[in-house]
Amino acid sequence: MITELVATTGAGEGLVSQLSRASHDAFRHRTLFYGTSGEFLADCLDFVRGGLTAGEPVLVAVPGPNLAPMRARLGESGKRVSFLDMSIAGRNPGRVISGVLRPFLDEHAGRPVRIIAEATWPGRTAMEYPACIQHEALVNLSFTGQNASLLCPYNAVALAPSVLMDAARTHPVIVQGGRPANSASYGDPMHVAQDYNRPLPEPPVVGDTILIDAAATPRTVRRFVHGAGRSAGMEAGQLADLLLAVDEIVMNTIVHTHRPGILTIWQEGDWVACEVQDSGHILDPLVGRRPATPFDVRPRGLRLVHDVCDLVRMHSDETGTTIRVWVRLHDGPPTPLGQVQDRQAEPGRRDDAGHEQLDREHVLRRVDHPREVGVDESATQAFFPGVAPRPVLHHGERALNADGDAE
Numbered sequence: 001m002i003t004e005l006v007a008t009t010g011a012g013e014g015l016v017s018q019l020s021r022a023s024h025d026a027f028r029h030r031t032l033f034y035g036t037s038g039e040f041l042a043d044c045l046d047f048v049r050g051g052l053t054a055g056e057p058v059l060v061a062v063p064g065p066n067l068a069p070m071r072a073r074l075g076e077s078g079k080r081v082s083f084l085d086m087s088i089a090g091r092n093p094g095r096v097i098s099g100v101l102r103p104f105l106d107e108h109a110g111r112p113v114r115i116i117a118e119a120t121w122p123g124r125t126a127m128e129y130p131a132c133i134q135h136e137a138l139v140n141l142s143f144t145g146q147n148a149s150l151l152c153p154y155n156a157v158a159l160a161p162s163v164l165m166d167a168a169r170t171h172p173v174i175v176q177g178g179r180p181a182n183s184a185s186y187g188d189p190m191h192v193a194q195d196y197n198r199p200l201p202e203p204p205v206v207g208d209t210i211l212i213d214a215a216a217t218p219r220t221v222r223r224f225v226h227g228a229g230r231s232a233g234m235e236a237g238q239l240a241d242l243l244l245a246v247d248e249i250v251m252n253t254i255v256h257t258h259r260p261g262i263l264t265i266w267q268e269g270d271w272v273a274c275e276v277q278d279s280g281h282i283l284d285p286l287v288g289r290r291p292a293t294p295f296d297v298r299p300r301g302l303r304l305v306h307d308v309c310d311l312v313r314m315h316s317d318e319t320g321t322t323i324r325v326w327v328r329l330h331d332g333p334p335t336p337l338g339q340v341q342d343r344q345a346e347p348g349r350r351d352d353a354g355h356e357q358l359d360r361e362h363v364l365r366r367v368d369h370p371r372e373v374g375v376d377e378s379a380t381q382a383f384f385p386g387v388a389p390r391p392v393l394h395h396g397e398r399a400l401n402a403d404g405d406a407e
Contacts, residue, residue: 028149029140030180031171033156033164040066040153043178044116045073047151051114052080059104061096062118062153063087090119093131094306097142097289105146112147120167122158128311129163130196136170137192138286151175166192193285199315200324203273207266212253212276221250221263225274228265232272233329241308242327246274248305249323253278268326271310275324282316 034040051058060070061084071078090096096119105113120132136152154167168174168185169192210216210224225246229239253261253276261278288302306312309325
């Protein structure tokens with residue numbers, strides 16, 4: 001199948017010489033298809049040593065199992081290489097551009113750089129995968145004109161053929177066995193990113209929901225999220241991250257849309273997920289991935305959301321926008337997203353405190369037909385179910401009170 005994805009070019013030339021021959025191209029984005037650890041090391045070491053010989057800064061950002069052998073084989077020369085464990089630094093694919101690649105380019109501004117970035121590895125879940133492909137496509141837009149060579153390894157044995165096809169769609173050149181070849185499947189980055197701008201699946205469990213409207217102040221929303229997070233067993237730092245992310249998303253809803261939004265939070269295995277739906281339409285595919293400028297109204301915005309969350313998924317079209325974020329509760333192998341046992345809503349059921357557990361359909365009706373369900377549009381009681389005050393939490397020097405506010 002791989003031969004169907006490439007058009008042979010540069011026969012007889014190795015990876016280093018091919019890169020040198022193409023040095024007039026400012027940004028070079030290539031994928032490496034490897035089948036064994038030996039193939040991975042051979043091509044990646046060739047790439048790294050070529051950069052060191054040319055005096056270029058080099059970054060290797062790959063998952064831990066591929067990182068240690070690279071360090072060992074480079075020996076003393078490895079001291080001139082920057083290393084990152086991508087399974088940590090790039091756990092959220094939406095953070096790779098702004099949190100891994102861009103900082104390295106900015107640190108060495110004006111110089112050609114080489115980067116190995118393995119953002120799609122065996123073990124990525126079905127929920128993470130669309131964000132991985134959008135990342136690879138948007139790299140081509142984000143770094144146009146940058147003097148950089150980016151090599152993205154893909155395990156051609158462990159990954160599905162469809163994954164390799166997407167890699168060919170997002171990389172102009174495919175490297176295999178030390179030989180680069182033009183990708184016959186390379187597509188317009190905007191089209192590929194839009195292809196994975198897909199509606200998110202329904203949450204696997206019934207979550208707690210709150211309406212975002214004039215009655216739901218930021219304090220009310222924080223209190224709601226704080227109570228749900230504490231009930232899920234989140235530690236202070238995790239809860240602080242989630243509160244920051246939700247605050248940014250909710251403020252976008254309040255500032256940029258003219259109808260109420262919906263916030264839902266639930267626990268999914270060892271993840272806590274939070275989703276905001278509103279009527280806005282985000283047109284910029286790089287939102288949250290580019291550096292802030294002095295002219296930004298909210299310079300942190302979705303970039304902060306990507307920075308503090310373990311996964312961010314977004315779907316936006318003319319009918320509205322859904323942003324869903326996840327924060328891990330524990331280290332170690334995670335529960336695969338989307339594989340938690342479903343739990344059906346029980347109409348009219350109440351929790352132990354007697355608060356009505358409203359399902360998503362009821363809340364949607366509150367947004368679209370507020371008077372139909374007996375809700376006063378000007379004074380919607382958005383905080384449900386009620387959350388009792390909780391003790392102060394400490395996160396570094398920051399104290400979070402029972403409303404989830406920093407004191």
